[in-house]
Amino acid sequence: MDNERRKFLKIAGISALAGIGAPAIAKLTSTAAIAAGTEGHAAGDAPHAEEAASGKQYGMVIDMRKFIERPELLDQAIAACALAHNIPEFPPDKKKSDIKWIWKTPFENAFTEESATHLSKTIEEAQFPVLCNHCAHPSCVRVCPTKATFKQKDNGIVAMDYHRCIGCRFCMAACPYGARSFNWEDPRPYVKTINPDFPTRMRGVVEKCNFCGERLALGLQPACVEACKGSGAMVFGDINDEKSEVRQVLAKEFTIQRKPSAGTKPSVFYIV
């Protein structure tokens, strides 16, 4: 009797372990997973090598001269984003629950690696727009344990799958740009005007700028870019396509990027 029971318990235990581990092992040994693992290392190993441009990578050039000239443009862009994506606005006493996709910050905070000594008065007083950089080598994607954040193959957007995110916030620790926000509580009561065409988020998941993937799919420009239409303050397009408008601007102007030393290869450029 005792022996039987022991045998049963052994078999039951082993089967339970196998049952839990099997899906992971099956997925890890599949060719897709192995291919995905090597993919990340292929490009940009040599620090000074010319960037191997492959596939589409959406990016943006932000022309600060335009924003300094017309500061209201940035407020419009931020408001357009908030409206398009149902971004909540928390009262001042709940500031720590803030959700930010695109927001304003002074030069020294946007560019922590640049010298802020003896800045010109205009730059010192200017407000810089900051947002997700949709990096070519995003550290947030590298650390996510569930692939809830990932790089979209056909356009290079760093996307979020809110259905899969477990809310571990590893990506928030890993993002060198502070571009990610967590839903510490249900955001819906704090969404001022609800855009019926876009969902809100649930509490317990991380969110960030999605470069308006949903608008791009309809052939539209990102909401912030559209809000500054005609001003040239924000230019959006494929930075791997030499003929694109962004590349024309990049070829003509001197631009800087946020924290290039982090090795993430950001896709947002600034003309200061």
Add this chain to the structure above:
Amino acid sequence: MYNKGTIIPGLIIFVLIVMSPVLYNGLKAGSVPKPEPPPGGEKQCVLPVSEMRDKHMQLLNEWRDEVLRDDERVTVVADGKQYRKGLQLACMQCHTNKEKFCDSCHEYASVKPYCWDCHLTPAQQKAALKKETH
């Protein structure tokens, strides 16, 4: 049998606990709900009714992964009609009666999908639109 005095009452308590949900409902789960068909009178869906009944959750998961993760936003064509992939984009376009369609079954089966934590119900969408125009 050893310890008859504790084992048998123990077993009875165990069985009672296991059966408590059934006993709680007094063996009456109520009549099987009949979800209301689309108010617009559409008869067509992306799949036959019986398949939708069985597999709508799998289909929604598949669509979700395709649209969100693989950027495969191509439309689904069934019997000549085009549908965009998505709960709000396809399903709720016809089934505008979420409370009488989705909820009637889900409540009966005590299923609590978290769709509406983020997605807006047709009623909420309508309310949002109204607020916008005002």
Add this chain to the structure above:
Amino acid sequence: MIEKTLKGKPAYWIWLAFLGVFIAIGAACYIRQYLFGLALTGMSREVSWGLYISQFTFLVGVAAGGLMLVLPYYIHDYKAFGKLTILGEFLAIAAIIMCLMFIMADLGQPLRGLNMIIHPTPNSMLFWDMVVLLGYLSLNVLCGWVILTAERKEVAPPKWIYFFVYTSIPFAVSIHTVTAMLYCGLPGRHSWLSAIIAPRFLASAFAAGPSLIVLACLIMKRVAHFDAGKKALDKLSTIIMYAAIINTFFVILEFFVGYYSNVPGEIHTLQYLFFGLTEHGHTYNNLVPFMWMFVFLNFAGLGLFAYLKFKEGSDMLLGAACIMIFLALWIDKGLGFVLGGFVPTMLGEVVEYYPTANEVGITLGIWATGFFLVTVLYKIAVGVEHEIE
């Protein structure tokens, strides 16, 4: 063997009930957090990990600390530790269960935790941390139980178990190495981006874990007539001393690199932790008293250990030294390391974190659960010990 947990003196039951109160408070706080969300904690967009993850990090070390008993006994055949290895294994079990509880408490969507297995992601260090933690937990449950059962029957443990015992040695190192890799592979977080993090974690683990075991031995000597033996405790205090000295050395190296190189990113966190960081005329320094407490306890503890090496001391002194080192390392790793890493933020601002009462309630509840488990497991181990005597 489990039946041994059901018989005990009143003090045993009072202690368990005392812990039970904290467990109940913790559970109630967790239900509140589960229903409302993590907004009930003091964490923010800027300091996105708080007490939960910092306790997790510290406890991984406590779990790995058991290695300092297993390794001398099984590899170097150091017989004096024979009675104690089981204590190391059982402590590791309790510590890892606490780690897993802290992780669950920290998740925004705890019900989706299995996504880590359904969608395994080998490039994420968190995935590997889960693998090694679950592996180390199973190894300790297996080895602890099999060896204790053999001991009770007064036979030699089965040969096959040694394979698992030896496997558990690299596993103990790996749990803390991989936990360090959670931090030291993130670009932009200067205080974490240091190759010395993993060795520093191991050093502090090898001091904190054994300190707790020595404390437990001293307590059990009084309440349960369990004598670990003077030789074993002496050796353990030597191990604690060396490990704590190495940890101190590593911390001093961090200071040297920061302040001698004068690279701002290397200095900021140290400045914030030990002296306070001034931004726009306001000095942020809520961790400064803790960090100086760490310095004081660390050196006082080391001094006391050194004194005990030269002069015959009482158990009380040894216990005090262990408490000092344990608390010092708890502040160092369980507060300063994780919380300090978020200052300054990625945008160079300073945002301070203050845990809320609810968060502290959950944290205490999980610690109480850990002590509960350790008590019960040690009761079994000591019970078996007494049975064969």
